[in-house]
Amino acid sequence: MGAWAQERDDFIRAFSGAYIFGIPLLFTMEMWWIGQYADLWKLLVFLGLAFAANLGLTYAAGFKRRSTFGTTVNQAVDAVAVGIVAATIMLLLLNQIRLTEPLDSIVGKIVVQAVPLSIGASVANQIFGKRGEKSRQGESHGEPMGPWHSFFSDVGATIIGGIFIGFSIAPTDEVPLIASALDYHHLVAVIGFSLLVSYMIVFASGFDQASPQGLFQRPFTETMLAYLVSLLVSFLALYLFDQIEMGDPVLSMLEKTLVLGVPATVGGAAGRLVI
Amino acid sequence: MNQKQTHDQAQEERNGSSSNQTSPSGDKDRSVAEWTTLGISIAILVFILGLTTYLYVRGGEKPAAILVEPQMQELRQDNGGYYLPVIVRNEGDPTVEEVNIEAELDTGAGEPETAQFTVNFLAGGEQVEGTFVFQHDPAEGDLTTRVMSFQEP
Numbered sequence: 476m477g478a479w480a481q482e483r484d485d486f487i488r489a490f491s492g493a494y495i496f497g498i499p500l501l502f503t504m505e506m507w508w509i510g511q512y513a514d515l516w517k518l519l520v521f522l523g524l525a526f527a528a529n530l531g532l533t534y535a536a537g538f539k540r541r542s543t544f545g546t547t548v549n550q551a552v553d554a555v556a557v558g559i560v561a562a563t564i565m566l567l568l569l570n571q572i573r574l575t576e577p578l579d580s581i582v583g584k585i586v587v588q589a590v591p592l593s594i595g596a597s598v599a600n601q602i603f604g605k606r607g608e609k610s611r612q613g614e615s616h617g618e619p620m621g622p623w624h625s626f627f628s629d630v631g632a633t634i635i636g637g638i639f640i641g642f643s644i645a646p647t648d649e650v651p652l653i654a655s656a657l658d659y660h661h662l663v664a665v666i667g668f669s670l671l672v673s674y675m676i677v678f679a680s681g682f683d684q685a686s687p688q689g690l691f692q693r694p695f696t697e698t699m700l701a702y703l704v705s706l707l708v709s710f711l712a713l714y715l716f717d718q719i720e721m722g723d724p725v726l727s728m729l730e731k732t733l734v735l736g737v738p739a740t741v742g743g744a745a746g747r748l749v750i
Numbered sequence: 751m752n753q754k755q756t757h758d759q760a761q762e763e764r765n766g767s768s769s770n771q772t773s774p775s776g777d778k779d780r781s782v783a784e785w786t787t788l789g790i791s792i793a794i795l796v797f798i799l800g801l802t803t804y805l806y807v808r809g810g811e812k813p814a815a816i817l818v819e820p821q822m823q824e825l826r827q828d829n830g831g832y833y834l835p836v837i838v839r840n841e842g843d844p845t846v847e848e849v850n851i852e853a854e855l856d857t858g859a860g861e862p863e864t865a866q867f868t869v870n871f872l873a874g875g876e877q878v879e880g881t882f883v884f885q886h887d888p889a890e891g892d893l894t895t896r897v898m899s900f901q902e903p
Contacts, residue, residue: 515802
C-alpha cells in the first residue's frame with residue numbers, strides 16, 4: 476500500500492472514531508452554549524487538555540502503526556486537528572455555527588467539541604484495529620454464511636447499533652431544535668454526510684478483506700441499505716418518544732428523521748463492526 | 751532477482767519516495783504523505799490556537815448593551831394582525847440570557863398596545879430576529895421598543 480493510501484486510511488479511521496465517540500456530545504445543546512460563552516482562556520485550556528489526553532492515548536493506542544516519540548507527538552497533533560475539522564463539519568451541517576455569529580462564539584463551539592472528538596480519533600485504532608478485523612475475519616473464517624444469513628445479521632447489527640446511539644438522542648430537545656434550524660441545503664448536506672460517514676466507517680473496518688457475499692457485502696449497497704435501515708430506526712425512535720406524531724406536517728417528520736438519522740447511521744455502522 | 755526488486759519497490763512505497771533511509775533521526779521513515787498531513791494538522795492547530803489567543807488578547811469587556819431595531823420596511827399584515835420584525839443585537843461583549851424585549855404602540859385611540867418576546871441566548875456581538883404582532887398598524891402610531899431585562903449567566 477502506498478504512503479498516501481496509508482495516510483488516507485489512517486485519517487478515515489481517525490474521523491470514523493471521532494464521530495462514533497463524539498456524536499452524542501455533538502448533539503448536546505449545553506455543549507454549544509458552553510462553547511458560546513466560555514471564557515477564552517478556558518478554550519486554551521481545553522485545547523491543552525485535548526492535546527495532553529491525546530498524547531497519553533496515542534502512547535497507549537494510536538491510530539497509526541508505529542510508535543516512537545516523534546510519531547506519538549505527530550499522532551496527537553493529527554488527532555486534535557481531526558477533532559477540530561470533524562467538529563467544524565458537523566456544527567456547520569447542523570447549522571449550529573453561522574457566519575453571522577461573533578468569531579469567539581464560533582471558535583468556542585468548535586474547540587469544546589474538538590476535545591471528545593479528538594479522543595475518539597485517538598482510540599480509533601482500538602475500535603477498528605484488531606478487534607474490527609477479527610470480527611470481519613471471524614465471519615469469513617467460520618461457517619461460511621449464506622447471503623441471506625449475512626444480510627440479516629448485518630441488518631440486525633445496523634438496527635441494534637442505531638438503537639444504541641439513536642435512542643439516547645431521540646428523546647432530547649436537540650432533535651426538534653436542530654431540525655427547525657435546517658433549510659433545504661442543510662437537509663441535502665445531512666443526507667450526503669450520513670451516507671459518507673456510513674461508507675467511511677464501513678471502509679475503515681477493512682472492508683476489502685472480508686469475503687464479498689450478500690447484499691450487505693458490497694460497499695455501495697451496504698451504505699445505502701444501512702442508511703435506509705437507520706432512517707427507519709430513527710423514525711420509530713422519534714415516534715416512540717412522542718417527538719413525531721401522526722398528523723404532523725410531513726416536512727417536519729422528515730427533518731427530524733434525517734437529523735436523528737446522522738447518529739443512528741453512525742451507530743448502525745459501528746454496530747456492524749462490533750457484532 | 752525479480753522478487754527482490756518487487757520487495758524493494760514495496761519497501762520504498764511504504765517509506766515514501768523522498769525518505770532518507772540513512773538519516774539517523776527517528777523520523778527517517780516518515781513519508782512525504784505523513785509530512786504533508788502533519789503539516790496540515792499543525793497548520794490547523796496553529797490557526798485555532800492563534801485565533802483563540804488573538805481573541806483573548808483583544809479581549810474587551812464592554813458591558814452588555816442591547817439594541818432593538820424595528821424593521822418597518824418588512825412590516826406585513828396577515829390574519830388580522832400587523833407583523834413587525836425586529837432585530838435584537840448585543841453590542842457588548844458578554845453573553846446574556848433571557849433578554850425581554852417589549853414594544854409599545856400608541857395609536858392615540860384607547861390604551862396603548864404592548865407586545866413582547868424573550869431571547870434565550872444572545873452572545874456578545876450576536877444578533878437575532880424576532881417579530882412583534884400588533885392589532886393596529888405600527889406605521890400609523892407612536893412606536894417605542896425597549897429592553898426590559900436580561901440575565902448574565
